[in-house]
Amino acid sequence: MARSKRRSVLGFANRRQFFGRAGGAALALTPVALLPACGGGGGDDEPAPTPPGSGPFQHGVASGDPLPDRVILWTRVTPASGSAGSVAVTCVVATDTALANVVATLSLTADAARDYTVKVDATGLAPATTYYYRFGAAGASSPIGRTRTLASTTSSLRMAAVSCSNFAAGYFNAYARIAERADLDLVVHLGDYIYEFGTDQGDVRAVEPSFETVTLADYRLRHAQYKRDPDLQEMHRQHPVIAIWDDHDIASNANATGSQNHTEGIEGTWTDRVAAALQAFYEWLPVRVVDAADPRKNYRSFAIGNLVELLMLEERVVARSPQLPGNATLPDTFRQRDAFLDPSREMLGSVQQDWVAGRLRTSTAKWKFLAQGVMFAQLKLEAQTIAEGGGLFANADQWDGYQPARDRMYQVLKGDASHAAVGNVVVISGDAHSSWAADLTQDPSNSNVAAGGYDPNTGAGSRAVEFVGTSVTSPMILDTHGLAESLLLSVNPQFKYINLSRRGYLLIDANTARVVGEWWFVDTVASRGAGQSFATAFQVVDGAQHLVPAAQTSARPNPPPLAPA
Ligand SMILES: [Fe+2]
DSSP states (O other), rough: OOOOOOOTSSSSHHHHHHHHHHHHHTSSSOOOOOOOSSOOOSSTTTTBBTTTSSSOOOEEEEEEEEETTTEEEEEOOOOOOTSSOOOOEEEEEETTTSSSSSSEEEEEOOHHHHHHHEEEEEOOOOOTEEEEEEEETTTEEOOOEEEOOSSSSSSSEEEEEEEOGGGOOOOOHHHHHHHHHHSSEEEEEEEEEOOOOTHHHHHSSSEEEEEOOHHHHHHHHHHHHHOOOOOHHHHHHHHHHEOOOOOOGTTTOOOOSSSSSSSBBBBBBBHHHHHHHHHHHHHHHHHOOOOOOOOOOEEEEEEEEETEEEEEEEOSSSSSOOOOOOOSSSTTOOSSSSGGGGGGOSSHHHHHHHHHHHHHHHHSSSSSEEEEEEEOOOEEEOOTTTTTOOOEEEEEESSGGHHHHHHHHHHHHHHSSSSSOOOEEEEEESSSSSSEEEESSOOOOOGGGGGGGGOOOOOOOOOOOEEEEEOOOOOOOOTTTTTOOOOOHHTTTTTTEESSSSEEEEEEEEEESSEEHHHHHHHHSSSSOOOOOEEEEEEEEEETTSSSEOOOOOOSOOOOOOOOO
């Protein structure tokens, strides 16, 4: 079994190794369910919610994939010991925290086929409306959840973005802080919601099962453990989540045909493992099925009025070509030559690429958000213009390892003889376990804008912008002196901000004039704690296509009340 085939964000066995190697060469870096119970409102005869860790609702409630008229509601019913068969579940949806003004009462069933998870698309709802809901089963009631439909017309969006929540690596304080923000419309999860590793993934909390997840039973156990976390539960209880998977939701550095952390045969077939991981993902997350015939196809779009079209991309198992090994002297680093220039290598695949291009070109939204897994911006250890060869790159798992595919995306942004250029695109990424703000340009080391280059002082030559959010818990190098950040900034002028050491989340605030990205960091992941701090903010102004520093945004006044405990 593959227990120690870990591979990092930056293409190295771990981040310390990356910086250690980089320090020796290119940059000289210094490291731094049973009967219905809940068919009505909140009357006095309602059973009290059972305490965490007991009763049928040990895994909380969740909502997701909101649309203007519907939202997915989720829970999991733990059957009584020794029981089997199906469990009757009810769900009541209301517009008030007391569940008095009921708008829907749903009758559902939980059974072993879906690991006793329950997921329903609550329809007939009103846009831009906050709802409260509660499940009932086996004479018990779930905690009250809170969700919100998307606006059909709006001039503002305020959301959080998260990624890389490794249970073993720490406590989900970032989720808890997001749960407290009553003014959010939604939360985007960019992947690595779970990690597949066994005992070699972190030393803060032990994982279940204690070994690497390979089978459906394994992935279900891992999801169940995550869903018992109180901070994760609270984020889901208070906000709708729009989630995509990244590699660790399946296996490290996953691609369409394999994974660096999968041994074909010994660990079964990749096809079976992907199917198992995705079945558990669909069971345990409030995600709407896009194509029942093809579970891998989960890329989808959310129109938030005419303000934002939120495109959620799939970059792992639909079409991604296998990651290439390094081709430069410094281990795992690479230059854009040979196989790296093979135009047949894919990140999205032609079908998804055409879908993205079509949405970008035809969307009437002010802003187009590409929410996706891996960093889109170039990350170099040595700067060279394209004409000089492009330089030395660090992470073949990111878009850097798929330059022709990235160029195809740039072609959409730039336009061609048949299509106008596309502006106001904001890429929102995770996976990096670190924080980055970037202008997106094809030739960042070339200062000649007229020749397709980029001016870091004015942002000229930038085609779009990117906000890369740090991890919820997953580790990165401790760079207390900021030296690595400074050196990376000097080599990569397209980055306006880099932080390599802190855990937390992104806050994104959009209106018709600008999109602001704020980086928020938690004080620690070594224990549960309420400390957090605002780090910095950058914004892109309508029509500008590049980032500038921004002031911290203000919370919305009089947000809908949080769901009561
Ligand atoms: Fe991750």
